[in-house]
Amino acid sequence: MTTISINSPADFHVHLRQGSxxxxxxxxxxxxxxxxxxxxxxxxxxxxxxxxxxxxKAELQKIDPTVEYLMTLYLSPDITPEEIRNAKKxxxxxxxxxxxxxxxxxxxxxxxxxxxxPVFEAMQEVDxxxxxxxxxxxxxxxxxxxxxxxPQFLPHLHRLHAAFPSLRxxxxxxxxxxxxxxxxxxxxxVACTITAHHIALTVDDWAGQSWNFxxxxxxxxxxxxxxxxxxxxxxxxFFLGSDxxxxxxxxxxTSTPSNGCxxxxxxxxxxxxxxxxxxxxxxxxxxLQGFVSENGRAFYKRExxxxxxxxxxxxxxxxxxxxxxxxxxxxxxxxVPFWAGRKLDWEIVEGQ
Numbered sequence: 267m268t269t270i271s272i273n274s275p276a277d278f279h280v281h282l283r284q285g286s287x288x289x290x291x292x293x294x295x296x297x298x299x300x301x302x303x304x305x306x307x308x309x310x311x312x313x314x315x316x317x318x319x320x321x322x323k324a325e326l327q328k329i330d331p332t333v334e335y336l337m338t339l340y341l342s343p344d345i346t347p348e349e350i351r352n353a354k355k356x357x358x359x360x361x362x363x364x365x366x367x368x369x370x371x372x373x374x375x376x377x378x379x380x381x382x383x384p385v386f387e388a389m390q391e392v393d394x395x396x397x398x399x400x401x402x403x404x405x406x407x408x409x410x411x412x413x414x415x416x417p418q419f420l421p422h423l424h425r426l427h428a429a430f431p432s433l434r435x436x437x438x439x440x441x442x443x444x445x446x447x448x449x450x451x452x453x454x455x456v457a458c459t460i461t462a463h464h465i466a467l468t469v470d471d472w473a474g475q476s477w478n479f480x481x482x483x484x485x486x487x488x489x490x491x492x493x494x495x496x497x498x499x500x501x502x503x504f505f506l507g508s509d510x511x512x513x514x515x516x517x518x519x520t521s522t523p524s525n526g527c528x529x530x531x532x533x534x535x536x537x538x539x540x541x542x543x544x545x546x547x548x549x550x551x552x553x554l555q556g557f558v559s560e561n562g563r564a565f566y567k568r569e570x571x572x573x574x575x576x577x578x579x580x581x582x583x584x585x586x587x588x589x590x591x592x593x594x595x596x597x598x599x600x601x602v603p604f605w606a607g608r609k610l611d612w613e614i615v616e617g618q
Contacts, residue, residue: 268582269615272555274570275538275578276302278562279397279438279459279507281530282326284309290596291512291534292329299538299578299614300558302334302568304507307362312340316353336566338362338397343381347388359566360395360436361385365402365419379422383429390433395566398423400437400445401482412483413469417444427452434565439464439509441482443492449503450496457565459507460557462540463531463604465493465548476518476527477602480511497557498550505562506541510534512601515593533604536590540604542580542612579615588613 277300282292295303305326307313313322319337326335339345339353341363350361363379379386389396400423401415410418423437437449437458449458467484484490496504511530518528533540541558545551563570588610593602 270542270551270554270580270612272299272538272578272580273559273572274302274563274576275300275558276304276506276562276566276568277508277510277534277537277558278302278304278436278505278566279306279461279509280304280534281306281308281509281511283512284322284325286597286599287512287514287601288325289329290594290599291532291601292326292333294534294594295333296330297535298533299580300534301332301576301578302336302563304336304359304566305338307338307340308364312342313338314340314342314344316349316356316358319353319358320356334568336360336568340364341382341385345382345385347384350385350388350394351392354392354394358394360397361389362397362399362438364399379426386426386430386433390430393434395434395436396426397436397438398426400440412481413485416440416442416482416485420444420448423448423456424452427456431455436507436565438507439482440493440504441485442489446492446496446504450501454503457503457505457562459509459562460493460497460504461507461509461531462533462537462544463509465490465497465544466605476520477604477606478531479518479527479529480509480531481529494548494550497545497553498548500553500556502556502561502564504557505565506558507562508533508537510537515600515602518602531604532601535594536603536605536610538578539580539588539610539612539614543610546611580612581615583609583611583613 280303313319323337336359338360341361400419402419404411435456439461440458472478510533512532513528513530592606
């Protein structure tokens with residue numbers, strides 16, 4: 267039997283929602299093999315204050331206290347340098363920037379970075395992380411749409427890095443070769459998350475396939491190859507951030523002329539076996555420990571533990587097992603995972 271032991275798996279980008287949906291999906295962080303979750307703040311209303319973030323963390327801990335939750339704030343005009351200092355003292359780790367209207371619950375997103383320079387200066391001083399959703403809004407006047415929104419964002423990344431060279435910045439869920447190259451060109455304070463689904467999908471997989479639709483959308487085969495290559499290389503500033511985003515099935519499976527299907531792919535309950543399956547498929551299984559644990563933890567200054575309680579064991583599945591569940595439910599809530607009904611080549615050894 268083939269097994270792999272992974273120390274301290276950490277998901278550095280996950281959506282855990284709120285209310286009854288949160289009760290359903292929060293335990294899936296641990297179910298998917300992870301003991302650290304970097305939690306996104308785009309709730310309704312968004313998390314913009316330290317008090318809100320701490321309250322949200324307490325709610326998540328009540329649902330599943332076995333996971334370490336790293337909390338973030340939603341960049342908005344409500345955030346001041348003083349709020350940044352308070353957040354740092356309270357253990358808040360980062361601030362997430364969403365351009366207006368590009369993804370779920372981003373209607374209050376930013377339109378210009380310059381007004382936030384005093385906030386970024388405070389973040390640099392106290393060593394908080396700036397997380398960037400790396401797209402700009404669609405605009406017919408500039409020929410900007412979902413396929414080139416990420417490359418057109420990258421000058422913002424370079425300007426922010428030049429203005430605040432000591433500010434730790436993470437370009438979230440990269441989907442293009444241009445994004446990979448941009449992060450590589452930056453200094454040691456700039457890193458990048460990569461999702462499991464973006465190393466699996468291309469345009470053809472989501473065009474007309476609502477279950478594979480997310481923001482940013484998967485791009486072209488060469489872009490996917492760039493993501494795979496940087497993982498295979500083992501570059502220390504690229505690591506897993508699942509962007510696992512649960513939506514009710516009715517919001518994923520239907521759309522109308524006035525309201526398209528929800529943007530988001532749900533991977534939390536199968537995440538570690540899925541990543542192992544994918545990395546093995548392109549010859550990068552030896553990079554699994556670095557990609558899902560060491561690289562991200564080093565950038566976020568979270569120690570890798572060798573304790574048995576934080577070690578997850580994967581094993582090659584037997585014939586007929588490893589089938590991904592069709593759906594997960596709790597009460598009246600349900601979610602459909604990525605690749606529902608398909609077979610993975612790895613599974614978590616129960617009881618670890």
